[in-house]
Amino acid sequence: NAGVTQTPKFQVLKTGQSMTLQCAQDMNHNSMYWYRQDPGMGLRLIYYSASEGTTDKGEVPNGYNVSRLNKREFSLRLESAAPSQTSVYFCASGKGDQPQHFGDGTRLSIL
Amino acid sequence: GQQLNQSPQSMFIQEGEDVSMNCTSSSIFNTWLWYKQDPGEGPVLLIALYKAGELTSNGRLTAQFGITRKDSFLNISASIPSDVGIYFCAGQRDTGGFKTIFGAGTRLFVKA
Numbered sequence: 001n002a003g004v005t006q007t008p009k010f011q012v013l014k015t016g017q018s019m020t021l022q023c024a025q026d027m028n029h030n031s032m033y034w035y036r037q038d039p040g041m042g043l044r045l046i047y048y049s050a051s052e053g054t055t056d057k058g059e060v061p062n063g064y065n066v067s068r069l070n071k072r073e074f075s076l077r078l079e080s081a082a083p084s085q086t087s088v089y090f091c092a093s094g095k096g097d098q099p100q101h102f103g104d105g106t107r108l109s110i111l
Numbered sequence: 112g113q114q115l116n117q118s119p120q121s122m123f124i125q126e127g128e129d130v131s132m133n134c135t136s137s138s139i140f141n142t143w144l145w146y147k148q149d150p151g152e153g154p155v156l157l158i159a160l161y162k163a164g165e166l167t168s169n170g171r172l173t174a175q176f177g178i179t180r181k182d183s184f185l186n187i188s189a190s191i192p193s194d195v196g197i198y199f200c201a202g203q204r205d206t207g208g209f210k211t212i213f214g215a216g217t218r219l220f221v222k223a
Contacts, residue, residue: 104152
């Protein structure tokens with residue numbers, strides 16, 4: 001039972017490069033989320049998808065796009081990476097009012 | 112925007128000591144959650160609280176949902192080295208979709 005799987009685990013990009021972070025869950029959850037974690041700032045919501053076919057902006061959506069490919073998969077895309085996007089990115093999934101389950105994160109560095 | 116104030120920011124304690132951390136907000140939440148994050152991993156749920164005043168234990172961990180619904184605390188008794196990590200509180204409310212707000216985390220260091 002894998003839960004929430006994120007790929008890749010680590011990535012280094014140059015400024016201006018594009019990148020897609022992948023996330024898949026096998027728990028049949030309706031909702032999926034993308035967060036970024038920066039020192040001293042906790043988890044900030046980038047985008048979420050309440051159900052297949054819908055996506056909504058979170059607290060810090062600028063510079064990102066998302067795709068809810070199907071019920072299992074929710075990807076996060078950086079079209080033109082900037083150093084300010086250096087962070088640890090977490091995908092999570094959940095069902096209704098149940099607590100979210102998190103993946104192990106993607107550590108992204110942008111030079 | 113909405114914020115959760117989590118304190119303390121970090122704690123350095125001796126093995127065997129008890130630990131207490133808390134979260135406060137100016138907003139009311141329907142659910143309070145406590146997660147732990149180990150180095151290099153994602154947050155893992157420790158305790159979920161669904162009713163004001165609720166006191167719930169999970170082994171050496173005890174958490175309470177404040178009566179006002181604006182705060183919660185987590186206590187860890189008799190700390191051990193594997194308690195090291197970052198502890199996050201999270202408040203959740205139904206705003207037409209369930210929105211979860213996370214605190215900034217409490218980083219716990221335990222000295223053997």
